[in-house]
Amino acid sequence: NNQRMGCAASKAAAATSSEADLKALAGLSDLDKAKLSAALEGPAKNGKKIILAHGWYPRHPWGEEKWHVSLQKHLESKGCTCVPDMKPAENVAPPEAHIKAFADLVGEVDENTYFVAFSMGNHVTMRFLQTLAEKKIKIGGYIAVGCWMEPRGWKYEPEEAAKSFTALTNWKDLDKEKLNAVVPKMMMLIGKKDPVVFANTEIGQTKNIENWKSVFGDKVEVQMFDFIKDAQDDGEKKGPEWDQVPAYLFRDHLVFIDLDKEHLDVIDKFVGLP
Template sequence: MKKRVFIIHGWGGSPEGGCLPWLKSKLEKNNFEVIAPQMPNTEEPKIREWVPHLSKLVGSVDENTFFVGHSIGCQAIMRYLEKTGGKTGGALYLAGWFVLENLPEEEIEIAREWTETPIDLEKVKDATKNHVLIISDNDPFGGFEKNKEMFSRLGAKIIILPGAEHIENLELPVALEEIIDLTK
């Protein structure tokens, strides 16, 4: 059975941003089915829109279903996983977060529901045992130590990219290596 990878972009982003098109292309060349949707209302993302949208796209899950998220896309994936009830193969989080800092005032309000609505980490762990976080030590949206701590509660493998800010590189070989490793 062909392995499926869902790539979920970040806030204000698109499937064409950062390393996502590069990663999609590389995974397709490795015989993965890759789905990289445009998420709804990307300038003002809402849990009640993003999670059902992802759920509809994914359909039924199995251990050949994998996820890659960037920034708020990681949040959407975890919130989907806590509700799915099925077992998936794994998730790779790029610049994933639970807390944010240094946001402009208007973005604090948009982020509030994401940062203040708890995620049941035990349910996320039940949905998939394989988590990898790639995070930078100087992400301008901060929360480095707290975000590392929260992802370690998931049992995530944590990879720190020094000086990579919000991980918006055009190519990210470590992400490709990690998602391929997750699928083995």
């Protein structure tokens, strides 16, 4: 009996609470109701779809690239729909398998679709974008982060993955005409002394920019930052396969950093966000 009485009392209290909530809602103005609805539902979708492609598989698993995660949260807070590249093909797979896996993830593409690719992910992205030319599809734009056309030449991967890596990074095989038919605007977001670019010098980065412009021409917008300006060399090395590059330098390759307002503002402007 006591349990039944307690249950009935709880139901009565819940009903009273619901009635009070309904009365409170009824007293709200239309504007306040709209604000409440927006707060509950999150930011209104703006129709923009952002594809986030991470680096060489499996060297940069999703979540390790902090800037990627922070960028996704930022874009979603502004109403964008983000599609993170979380299920890549195996790093030993042939190029076609990488492109197929990426295409399956991306889905439908139109002029409100933007691609943000990191490092090796740019080579998969560009080869996928080429395939859209035959369908006469144009995207909104393409941002290449920590991007390079020619790696520095140290041993990136185990021998069994070298064939796939070499095939995907043979940038001189890219079809410039197809790429430019699909990509209306393109931006490089890069570090001045990125250790993956030539001799990690500003001169090396200048050559890197020239290579990208040889593919995309004058539509390339370059945003170059000094991501390691406040970093200290703690003496940590990445190991012989990374050519004994100090770990702190990899901040200029944007591997372990969050993007700050300066960088996010550049991306917002490119994508057309307020």
